[in-house]
């Protein structure tokens with residue numbers, strides 16, 4: 322009987338709560354706000370379920386009845402071979418169990434809290450240099466002149482990648498990021514195959530170069546550790562570095578643009594940050610909550626899961642909507658209000674996920690966002706939007722952020 326009730330609820334869900342991806346992408350906050358009190362799950366027209374309540378998102382991340390996608394999404398889009406499948410099959414992000422631990426362990430030390438904290442002055446100095454480069458012009462295209470460069474230069478510094486390679490590898494990783502959104506379509510596949518192949522062979526050349534000409538950098542120590550290791554294959558090793566280039570640059574550039582745009586749209590709060598730099602950490606957390614650059618991440622269900630009387634059936638992809646959870650009134654007072662002084666952020670910000678896949682670059686991302694804001698507010702207190710706010714698009718995965726021009730009196 323209980324099972325029957327679940328099934329009935331599911332069929333109602335199918336009828337009333339199924340959404341086209343295009344509609345979700347256009348106005349995710351409004352759709353999630355409307356449905357959150359009525360249902361724990363929405364369904365997308367492509368069959369992917371979306372968990373929209375904070376407590377469920379949090380619980381499903383570590384629920385043993387869910388697992389990472391591995392190649393399930395790729396295969397569902399008809400990808401059965403080629404470099405894109407190599408990327409999806411080997412990246413730590415999409416893997417499970419022992420494989421995941423073996424892939425994550427060699428990277429974890431390089432992104433440890435203390436090492437990242439030591440990097441803070443360097444991040445600040447990169448932010449200052451980017452401002453200096455454009456200062457006299459009194460205006461910049463914030464995304465292409467600032468947000469693209471800061472995280473890319475920092476990840477180059479950590480890994481030991483030459484900065485002259487930034488334009489080429491960033492163009493490719495911004496494109497590959499679409500493969501990590503559960504809404505990528507078959508039409509995207511040829512381009513994703515091409516850029517995956519180019520990035521894997523680029524990293525192959527970097528590691529070969531370190532074997533021939535060792536230096537004092539992460540890539541050299543990674544290449545040396547690999548040569549004496551039997552736990553990672555060659556292609557696995559290459560794909561972890563591709564993942565770092567991708568995760569290290571695309572997510573944070575979006576967050577930088579969103580943060581700057583939101584603060585300039587809320588002028589009183591920008592002015593407050595300019596007067597009092599102790600508001601910076603709270604401002605960063607609030608921007609990540611209010612308009613996150615990563616809107617969701619996905620899992621597969623390995624068993625039926627009942628959520629508040631609604632069945633999430635086994636064998637399906639479920640998108641855990643951090644975008645919705647971060648505006649859930651059961652966690653945040655007045656969640657649609659942008660307030661850098663709010664005091665109800667949980668200790669662990671959900672934008673960085675949770676469990677064993679929790680973002681490896683969390684400390685680094687926060688430092689980049691804080692130091693960028695410190696440099697901009699100190700050097701350019703009269704910064705203002707030069708046109709409309711940034712256009713943020715997408716309801717799942719890494720979101721696209723475009724069109725943010727700013728100006729100041731030089």
Ligand code: HEM
Pocket residue numbers: 413414415425432564565568569570572573576614615618619672673674675677678679680681682683685686
């Ligand atoms: C605002 C910026 C960022 C956001 C919002 C973000 C968000 C996330 C989230 C939600 C996950 C977990 C995905 C899942 O469980 O499926 C994740 C994983 C990851 N992130 Fe970040 N990230 C950011 C910046 C960075 C940076 C700067 C790096 C630098 C290396 C990075 C590296 C990674 C890696 C390697 C993983 C995979 C971890 C694993 O699967 O064990 N991220 N990130």
